[in-house]
């Protein structure tokens with residue numbers, strides 16, 4: 037094959053889901069794309085450079101797919117790329133088909149479809165270690181001879197077979213190795229010719245026989261759409277007639293392909309692959325009798341989650357205190373330097389250090405949460421969690437595949453919304469996109485722990501504090517279920533879908549993968565703190581610091597001069613400035629909206645400022661309380677500042693601003709509200725602006741309602757119990 041010398045040779049990685057494509061991609065290109073032990077981790081095309089044996093390739097990682105019938109958006113990416121229909125890119129020059137060595141025949145089904153598109157191929161026989169353990173023996177040389185393409189035995193996680201793969205790929209590119217074709221019966225050839233003639237008549241572009249077979253076999257083929265079939269014309273009569281040619285010869289059009297390909301593959305692989313005489317029950321099967329059991333499975337699931345949140349709450353403590361001490365120390369260190377410029381001093385100490393520093397304190401908890409999530413994803417338990425959730429909540433119209441995106445949203449809703457691409461049914465996909473942001477993401481964690489640490493733990497003890505953190509993570513799910521049900525029943529009319537998610541074998545996670553994910557998350561969190569949150573903090577600081585008319589100080593000093601206590605006077609002056617600041621005025625004007633939830637103007641402002649990013653509530657409260665109190669006062673953290681704040685006006689004057697019902701209402705508000713600009717943008721990209729705005733609106737309404745109900749019921753309960 038002659039190749040333009042200036043163009044890098046493009047190699048696509050294809051294969052069934054969860055066969056190790058991304059693991060291999062990362063190995064070869066040095067990239068750090070996400071891997072996980074469940075199907076559907078990769079949903080987008082990613083490319084990277086790969087140098088091997090003096091040759092330079094561009095490697096393209098694709099989402100996993102079982103066949104080229106491509107029914108969900110992620111599978112469609114794979115098909116479109118291979119057929120040369122994606123973003124105006126040409127077809128790849130060769131394909132590496134990653135095959136799970138424990139499941140050769142089923143995995144080769146896809147390879148044989150890809151070969152039908154006329155693409156040179158290498159088979160990467162991956163996870164050979166697992167096949168060895170299961171007693172499956174494969175002779176790669178013999179298999180290669182039978183299939184007609186190079187076969188390379190690999191263990192992608194350990195880098196075994198990498199050099200051989202590079203060599204085989206170079207060979208495939210140079211010699212165009214094609215996999216042995218299925219001997220199609222005469223009826224198939226006739227149906228294909230019939231299709232070709234029909235397409236030509238309609239002025240569609242000319243297609244290769246392999247592509248025509250895709251149109252013939254796939255009920256809703258994406259290939260036809262891309263072939264330039266005229267928009268106004270219905271292809272059904274042509275397709276029906278072509279499939280009738282098959283039926284007339286005794287082949288069922290929907291099953292003919294599978295029968296023919298599997299029969300062919302069975303013959304080709306028979307000599308090279310052998311299975312153990314007596315099949316033992318694998319450790320995965322034994323574990324699953326408990327972990328996917330109706331009762332025990334669920335009990336283990338709930339218990340495990342409970343332990344996870346207890347641990348987050350407890351383990352993070354010492355690390356958080358350490359960061360807190362550093363932040364406080366930095367504040368104390370810079371304050372005297374900046375003393376000649378009071379406004380700058382306040383901006384740096386109260387705004388940046390107090391506000392942003394207050395957010396950074398929560399990093400350890402987020403990392404511990406990520407540690408557990410990575411553990412769930414890499415062991416393979418994630419798919420079991422989805423299976424259990426489907427058993428419990430499938431009735432509400434959520435697709436079986438909805439639960440993987442929803443579970444991933446516990447880390448962050450953005451990958452969760454993207455993961456909904458694995459869902460075929462567009463309406464079920466939309467429901468999932470709308471429900472996923474209700475799952476409690478890691479950015480909500482700081483809000484919960486601030487409130488729990490300040491108001492729940494002191495009154496109810498540490499045991500209940502962890503339980504409360506767990507409960508807050510259930511609130512979103514408990515609301516998502518009726519929301520999904522309502523949306524499906526009255527708007528989308530989705531039918532319940534069967535649960536079609538392959539259970540991966542349990543695997544021991546690699547620590548390197550887990551720590552890498554934690555590190556990525558830490559970086560993301562710090563970048564967010566250093567950009568959006570700093571920017572918001574500076575705005576909030578300016579609004580809370582200004583205006584500074586001199587007469588406020590004079591009036592308060594004169595009023596309190598009898599006190600003869602300078603620090604008390606200073607504090608009163610700061611409080612007076614705070615009360616007349618722009619932010620306080622705006623907050624008081626808006627406070628009636630949140631009055632039924634028990635929020636004062638400060639919480640109201642905090643809630644409203646947090647719409648771009650949830651963590652802003654922490655920095656906002658930190659800044660407000662920092663500016664409102666003398667910076668030199670014996671350094672106290674945000675938590676104790678909250679407990680010492682009292683209403684100054686209105687019917688609640690003299691009462692504490694934060695009570696247990698208020699703290700609960702704040703948490704419920706944050707649990708249910710879509711306060712994340714990035715998520716709204718991703719929802720818009722995936723489902724259009726209309727649905728993104730709908731999601732935003734319904735969640736905001738729910739959050740307000742939830743907060744009001746929580747506060748009102750909590751207050752009633754307090755009155756009744758006292």
Ligand SMILES: Nc1nc2c(ncn2[C@@H]2O[C@H](COP(=O)(O)OP(=O)(O)OP(=O)(O)O)[C@@H](O)[C@H]2O)c(=O)[nH]1
Pocket residue numbers: 051052053054055056057058059060070071072073074075076077078079098099100101162163164165166190191192193194414543
């Ligand atoms: N034992 C073993 N595990 C492997 C090997 N290669 C990959 N894995 C594991 O298999 C799982 C899936 O790996 P991924 O690279 O995410 O698979 P993928 O094919 O990209 O999956 P999708 O993107 O969902 O299609 C991960 O848990 C890997 O650690 C291997 O050679 N041996």
Ligand SMILES: [Mg+2]
Pocket residue numbers: 057058059070071077078098099100
């Ligand atoms: Mg992948």
